Structures are given as C-alpha cells and as structure tokens.
Amino acid sequence: MKISLNGEECELRDGLTVAQLLAEIGTPPTGIAVARNDEVIRRSAHEQAIVHPGDRIEIIKAVAGG
Numbered sequence: 001m002k003i004s005l006n007g008e009e010c011e012l013r014d015g016l017t018v019a020q021l022l023a024e025i026g027t028p029p030t031g032i033a034v035a036r037n038d039e040v041i042r043r044s045a046h047e048q049a050i051v052h053p054g055d056r057i058e059i060i061k062a063v064a065g066g
Helices: 020-025
Strands: 002-005 010-013 032-036 040-041 056-061
Touching: 010 040, 020 056
Parallel strands: 002 056
Antiparallel strands: 002 010, 032 040, 032 056
C-alpha cells in the first residue's frame, strides 16, 4: 500500500499498525509524536491503530534545547 510518511510517498505492506510501522522504519516508540491524517495517535493506541492506504503519517521527534 502507498502512504505519505513525513511528506514523502512510501510503499508498505498492508495491515501494519503504527507500532509495526515505527519498528520497520527503525524509529523508537518514545520521544516522538505520531499523527495520522492530522490527528495525533496516543502512544497507548499505537498497537491498535491500523495504517490504511492513502494515510498521511507524520512522525515528530522531540528535541531538547533552549
């Protein structure tokens, strides 16, 4: 299936959850925020949230600094 991942088209296998997507792209599940189609997905829902064809996924990494 095709999705938009951080603004770039990406080809993934069907039926992935957000947690599986993060694992496949090597992104740790902590220190980030994930939005699907402009709606934030809480970390506690990553295991149940299914990624569908055409979804827009944004992964935002927290950065410390001043």
